[in-house]
């Protein structure tokens with residue numbers, strides 16, 4: 001999952017903290033492209049197509065009759081699955 005992020009350029013390693021942990025940044029542009037690609041398909045975990053960005057990292061299903069919500073990780077996982 002994380003590797004896929006890296007492969008698609010959504011996450012880029014930018015450095016290392018003093019305690020040795022890698023630090024990353026997300027590429028908003030790449031993420032947006034991936035999200036748009038995703039919207040052309042019909043395979044959200046709830047079975048509907050489309051999604052709406054609520055705010056921050058929260059997304060909701062694009063189907064008005066469905067109240068499924070997903071965090072950014074779940075959405076990205078679906079995009080790159």
Ligand SMILES: [Zn+2]
Nearest residue numbers: 046048061066
């Ligand atoms: Zn749904």
